[in-house]
Amino acid sequence: MGKDQYLSEIDAAFGGWEAEDFTIRHKIRETRILIASDAHLPYVDRGLLAQMRRAIHRYNIRCVVWLGDLFDMHKFSSYGQTDYSLTWNKEKEIATNIIGRIAADLRENDGYQVISRGNHDYRWIKKLGDHEGMMGLVSSISPELGVLLSKGEIIVSDNPTLEGVPDANGKMTWLFTHPAQFKQPFGTPSQMALMEQMNVASGHAHHFGITRDPSNKFWSVETGGLFLDKSFEYVQRNPSTMRRMVSGFWVIPGLDEMPLGFTNFGDTSKGGDNE
Numbered sequence: 001m002g003k004d005q006y007l008s009e010i011d012a013a014f015g016g017w018e019a020e021d022f023t024i025r026h027k028i029r030e031t032r033i034l035i036a037s038d039a040h041l042p043y044v045d046r047g048l049l050a051q052m053r054r055a056i057h058r059y060n061i062r063c064v065v066w067l068g069d070l071f072d073m074h075k076f077s078s079y080g081q082t083d084y085s086l087t088w089n090k091e092k093e094i095a096t097n098i099i100g101r102i103a104a105d106l107r108e109n110d111g112y113q114v115i116s117r118g119n120h121d122y123r124w125i126k127k128l129g130d131h132e133g134m135m136g137l138v139s140s141i142s143p144e145l146g147v148l149l150s151k152g153e154i155i156v157s158d159n160p161t162l163e164g165v166p167d168a169n170g171k172m173t174w175l176f177t178h179p180a181q182f183k184q185p186f187g188t189p190s191q192m193a194l195m196e197q198m199n200v201a202s203g204h205a206h207h208f209g210i211t212r213d214p215s216n217k218f219w220s221v222e223t224g225g226l227f228l229d230k231s232f233e234y235v236q237r238n239p240s241t242m243r244r245m246v247s248g249f250w251v252i253p254g255l256d257e258m259p260l261g262f263t264n265f266g267d268t269s270k271g272g273d274n275e
């Protein structure tokens, strides 16, 4: 019996079924990208959102990547529900309005948004019995977001790790991720840059900064986030010596260009924008 015959008989035993391939990463084939992690809607820094809109126009951004934790899922979460002023309908209304506003900005550049999964988004998915992915989550927020999904103005990624910014040969030069764990400053993006041999931007830590990886070949970025930290009761009322959170976002203006950082406390790099 030939080798291929053995294998085809094995394949036949599966009757056409294939296990889901969780290694697949969405590839963003754009070179002008804005990275916005950890917005935690509706607990978002409104001034930073305004700066972000200005940057979308100034840098002709083609793709905004909400790199995890776009939704706080405050009212939906079984823990951490401490803000009694917010209703579930209000949370959905604000999310719809903000995403719709950014969609209108991006439309002028023929651009689109990518919403990738963070641990907070996944809280909701688990509440839905894990039968839904990010597509089900976003489309359940409002009919308006369903329309943006169907038009391709919103793309979702259930994989918290994505790639983007292709070089001339189509090879992706950046990895974007919302990791599951916290590490020492720049620990996650620097170690991932070495492993993956790519520039890395990572969210989740709510810290903001840029350095080079240990091989000095790649950028290592902590994305900060669009969150408003004074709204997090569990942060403000449980004093600790953990690093202070710093919110902000990043613009990747082109292939092989240094990312530009924007924060809510002024210039931190040549990309600072206090207008």
Ligand SMILES: [Fe+2]
Binding pocket: 038, 040, 069, 118, 204, 205, 206, 225
């Ligand atoms: Fe977060």
Ligand SMILES: [Fe+2]
Binding pocket: 068, 069, 118, 119, 120, 178, 203, 204, 205
């Ligand atoms: Fe997170």
